[in-house]
Amino acid sequence: MKGPDMEIMLKEGPFTLLRLDQEDESLLLLGDRIIVPAGACQEIIRILHLPHQGLTKTKQAARQLYFWPGMNAAIKNAVTSCQACQKFMPSQQPEPLHQIQVGGPMEMVSADLFDWAGQSWLVLVDSYSGYLIASRLFSINTDIDFCPGGRMEREKFRYRKQEQSESRARPLPILEPGTNVLVQNPITKLWDTSSKIISILDSSRSYVISDGEKTFRWNRKFIRPQNPPIRLGEIIAVEVLQCPASEKSTRLFPRLSKKKSVSFHI
Ligand SMILES: [Zn+2]
Structure with a gap:
């Protein structure tokens, strides 16, 4: 010196x-x-x-x-x-898969939306037998936005398949309603949307969040607390x-x- x-x-x-x-x-x-x-x-x-x-x-x-x-x-x-560093933070680790015991046919079904041949469809799958029911939707308007759109749905499906094969899964901390969060765009991977937790769904796996204009249901993996x-x-x-x-x-x-x-x- x-x-x-x-x-x-x-x-x-x-x-x-x-x-x-x-x-x-x-x-x-x-x-x-x-x-x-x-x-x-x-x-x-x-x-x-x-x-x-x-x-x-x-x-x-x-x-x-x-x-x-x-x-x-x-x-x-x-x-x-x-704020610049938070936008480019890495993706969060996947959470462990839930093990669900189902006693019989049609006791529990899973539902999701997908696009095919330019049309929107609702698919139901019986958790016990794997039996699948698909029905064409003529309107996808709802109070809760499930982010309809073929590309985004495919990205979410791809993430889920990745999570199943990754062994580094561990639970993420539970977020309280009212917490300001950043939401990751599943396509660009950027944490570029600010929102607020409205309520918790599905044993803290899914959250209802709001960006001030719209309300979304979003998976915990794509939400992280925002440091002001x-x-x-x-x-x-x-x-x-x-x-x-x-x-x-x-x-x-x-x-x-x-x-x-x-x-x-x-
Ligand atoms: Zn920085």
Whole structure:
């Protein structure tokens, strides 16, 4: 970190105070890392996260150059609240398949919609025998939108077949009504629609959600809680309140407290 235009003013343990000759300002270092004053943390996080590389890489980049109390928590809050990163989050894992015991024919049937030859159809399947009944639909209007449309239905069917063959299935946390969520588009895979949980169906596997205009029934796998956007200044203020940077720096480097003033250059 030390360059030809820098001079060591003070060194104690892992801490070093460097004076920048050209600008009459100082750098406080912890090892080779710059100790960032509270007022500059917001801008540092913003710059580090410009490539939107996710939490791990943003933390790694920060640890290489900077230090301030509560740095990891501040970066985590900023990255998990980043709207751009949430849009491109990976798909969630499939949930385990339900095992249902059926006692006899037509005791339980499954229903779904599909398009074929330009027409909409309703299909019923007896869970006991596998007997199938298909009936053409002349209207698919309903209060609850099952997302009719051949392509989307085929995508949902393909996802279900994938889930059956994947062994990494595990339950997803239950979401409470009123929770703001992001909905994944099953075709583009982007989490690009904001909605709110209205109610829970089917033992927390399906949810009725609303985007403010329409109501949908959607599978839990394609819904995840939305982290609200947070202004970085608010995050830093909270972190500084929990662990004041000035107090910790003074405790770790007591001789600094004897100085009248120390300026920092970032
Ligand atoms: Zn981001």
